[in-house]
Amino acid sequence: MKRPTIKDVAREAGCSVSTVSIVVNDRGYVSKETRERVMKVVKELGYHATRSARGLASKTSGNIGFILRDDHFSQAEPFYTRVFLGAEFAARDRNFYVLLATVGRQFSERKDLPRFLLERNVDGIIIAGKVSPRFIDQVERFGIPIVLIDFEVRRKRYASILIDNKAGAHLAVDHLLACGHKSIAFVGGDILHPSLAERLEGYREKLQEHHITVQDRWIDIQEPDSRIANGAHAMARLLQQHPRPSAVFAANDAMAIGCIQQILQNGLNIPGDIAVAGFDDIEMSSLMQPRLTTLRVFKEELGRQAVETLVDMIKNGDTMLVTKHLPVELKVRESSCAKVSADEHDVSQHSTT
Amino acid sequence: MKRPTIKDVAREAGCSVSTVSIVVNDRGYVSKETRERVMKVVKELGYHATRSARGLASKTSGNIGFILRDDHFSQAEPFYTRVFLGAEFAARDRNFYVLLATVGRQFSERKDLPRFLLERNVDGIIIAGKVSPRFIDQVERFGIPIVLIDFEVRRKRYASILIDNKAGAHLAVDHLLACGHKSIAFVGGDILHPSLAERLEGYREKLQEHHITVQDRWIDIQEPDSRIANGAHAMARLLQQHPRPSAVFAANDAMAIGCIQQILQNGLNIPGDIAVAGFDDIEMSSLMQPRLTTLRVFKEELGRQAVETLVDMIKNGDTMLVTKHLPVELKVRESSCAKVSADEHDVSQHSTT
């Protein structure tokens, strides 16, 4: 009735408990015969080691902690959700489980530490997005590997999976220039986020490369947040300018969508009067009207890479801090160019229930 | 340097280890003074019990297992992903972690059992969607509580969170009738899924209630799967009929979208020539053109309710098998009626990066 323990296996196989442990974990020396005898009993009895006993003895949990900011993990927030799911996929392949925790926007000392850290229930940590550096300090004190996703800290280096924001910005600006635009504005919010800052920097660089003067009045980074509404507000200000820009590069899709709403509301035409490009390629961008030109970020891939990097660190005790920049892909749609091939509707494998 | 153990706390507080355990778990008898003394030391030392040690001693894991079919958990499949996230939310509130596993479409005996079951690493199981009943049998042998989401087994009762499919179908048909349609077709795939079968049944009931003959040639349930492409195929067949129906009720949004594509492709007008209604309210439905009239299923709520039911069973050892039917909500959009209030665009709090 009860599940068999390692002792049962040892008894049946006529060997010691430690030998069984060596066999099932495949480490140390055992003779071929013993190994086979033990494995046979293991099969017969359907033995499988209990996780908590293993955990206690070996000080490992088989779990990975995934931390993100609570306001980033909501139904209305598709970006990090996708990253998380990517981590789930990869963890399953590597025989780890993912425990999820969220942390408040501003970190309140020992209150906000995820339970899985206090309980020593994870072997490594992934932190996705911008969190308080003080929080990362606290996490570090637990002495387990950490991988950051889409975030960097000035003070210290961490293993991290980043988006190639500059290259993306270059692609976007290049594309808008190729469409004939000379006056390209930039819209951004929460510019303290390293990713958004890099996108602005890439925009600057590319314009300079083409000997186009970067006009401060066409760079609107006043908004505290990069949501749709903030994009609309920024766009409203840009429309006041004389002459107004002929194209807008927004730091992310949410703001780009806000820009589009504002432009259409003012009776202007897209992309005729003003072209718009975003960054991220969230779900909505390919479904709205007009569809948004943007830089596709491979969100699941961010999560997957983070897990693989972290598992390497856990298993090999790697102390090397790898930094990976994931490439992005320009998706040209109607918001920036009138003529676009309609190869976008790759939704045929959707299914539900 | 090392994290304090319960022994350290006992020593500092001048009492036994068992007393400390009683205090931190808040069970059994302790004097007020001892309790306070112990708690003080706990704070000072920053003591927190280790999960695996607790697990081993108490035979609990603090985890919940969430199982769904692998083809239901993919990037292109938004439905169960949302259910899973709902479970995550609820589990965090109840101090549990969720471990995720997927199982193949057809279950291959002991091969496919989730690792967390074999390792005894979960205190309860949630199974979402249609899986092999033989698989459920296997899971049951582990003797832990099980809650089913959106699935039922003929043979045996389980605690389950279900969608009120019949009521939804009634609402949909009522709505189409109210729009003046007399000839309403039904499109479904994978009709062995209890949910889809119920939607068909609800459709039948409501027509009969209105003394409208149910026409078998207008019920297309040949497709083996309920994906977009299958909806298009079924719709193609329906368009061959004379006279053709003036409205279509699809068993889910994916198929409804397929129907719409097929109808538009045939140069017909929606909803002028044919009205379409779906079921589920997936993301795409409110973003496409024309926006799809459908029944909103509260996907996160399915996950949340399942977790809460399961946690009750785990904690109270409840043997009562509750069955909950979650209500659905009719969302009327342009695919069924020309005039619709545009209150749908509640996307303003979207944000990314």
Add this chain to the structure above:
DNA sequence: AATGTACATCGAAACGGTTCTATAAAATGA
């Protein structure tokens, strides 16, 4: 006054593994 019951605390036995050390046999090398 004897007895029962609720309260308080402790010691020790699990819980089910991993891992370190010891011991012995077998293989290797000079």
Add this chain to the structure above:
DNA sequence: TCATTTTATAGAACCGTTTCGATGTACATT
């Protein structure tokens, strides 16, 4: 051939909790 080294196995300590008696008190009940 003898000294090493490698291979093979067993035994026991240990991991950090929970929980089960055992042992007392103190208080209420009859």
